[in-house]
Amino acid sequence: MSQNYSNHKRFYPLFHFITIPLTVLGLVSAIYTVVSIPNIVTGLIALAFILILLIALMTRMFSLKAQDRAARAEEKLRYFILAGKALPSGLRMGQILALRFADDEELISLVDKTVLNNLSPDEIKKDIKNWRGDYHRI
Template sequence: MKEQNFKNHTQLVFGWHGLTFFAILAVLIGSFINLNGSAPENKYSASLICVIALICCFFFAYVRIFALKAQDRAIRAEENLRHFALTGKLLPAGLTVSQIVALRFASDEEFPALATKAAAENLSNKGIKLAIQNWRADWYRV
């Protein structure tokens, strides 16, 4: 496995982010074209297909959102424990979840100082990632 860094840390799953997204988009567009061009006696079934396509869109979005929320909670707990193990104190209270998620890439040596700096300067998650000198890979989050 190659070394992870800021430029290659994002992960896309082709089957989900590519195929599934475009398949749902095609169904959504096709369902509204079908609704627009259908005969009056077929409007009800065509509108039901549109509703199903919209439900698929919401499903696609919320499945991802819910999975990321669960991962964020786990990362927040892991990084709080790591900070406590390294410093004997919990993470600074001013850190947001997105900042903590970005801090997971920092090595143990720079993690406590970077956490303090992120809280004091209200660094963005991108700013935190760019400030990391020794990248700690996370291959599990997708």
């Protein structure tokens, strides 16, 4: 299936629909147990679930940051190849990530329009005529 504005957001089912809900459910159960049976063991179990949830969220954030850095480098290189000059430095990360969906023919004009009008990432994505899917991001 080809990507477009309406279906480009990605979910990683194992993380979004299994790991996080089960961890939150375990944390809620552990907190309930601490309240109803307050002792050191139930407190440690609740603490363990808090740590598991934090580790899961930090792992996701770190992987997204690494992907963002790679995507920024890719877009800087693609813009340089197409325009023969550096990508404007005033662009925010969200804008650069939105621009990656534009095909080569409209990238330069869309970058210029983004810099001129300070378009939001959502406005950039809506303005793209020929969508270039990103099928590798999770």
